[in-house]
Amino acid sequence: QVQLQQSGAEVGRPGASVKVSCKASGYSFTGYYMHWVRQAPGQGLEWMGIMNPRGGSATFAQKFEGRVTFTRDTSTSTVYMEISNLKSEDTAVYYCAREGATGWLRPAYYYDFWGQGTLVVASS
């Protein structure tokens, strides 16, 4: 069965970097786009960006351009999200979410599986 297993909670000082992992299993890793979505405490869902796990290319929401990077390791079917220059407003639960597909790397425009979420706290 499809599973997305995320790494544990992180605490980072303002200005530092934090890296969250998302290990995929139960499907062909390179056949589905992966997204990152975050949710600040008591707030709604915020789309951060999308990654092509085959080639490694990524597109980000404008507010995250230059401060967030997505990488992947195809040998372990793991994607990573790193956010740098941490700010207090980055305190949130970060989710990886698989985009459904109508064919190999053909996006279906919905998220059919989600990781359990990783709490990132920006605090000095």
Added chain:
Amino acid sequence: QSVLTQPASVSGSPGQSITVSCTGTSSDIGGYNFVSWYQQHPGKAPKLIMFDVSTRPSGVSDRFSGSKSGKTASLTISGLQAEDEADYYCASYTSTSALRVFGGGTKVTVL
């Protein structure tokens, strides 16, 4: 401020039907049938309950239904049950550089 507009809260009594709206623009909901809905219980990850406006994933109760008119999509929950109390989010593809957008979420309360 979210790109898609949802009411902050909707409530209903057990057995009743409620509808959650989600309003966007011609660049997202009005231009494409790629609207999806997610249910989120406290402390849990979101769960897909509707995609392509009105298609239910396998295993989702048929008490949930979706529709769209112009720039507004709607999620209807019929025969409201206590377990339906949760936050609901709409999402859509967008032709703008944002690529994907969410609504601000609607808290559904079962009275």
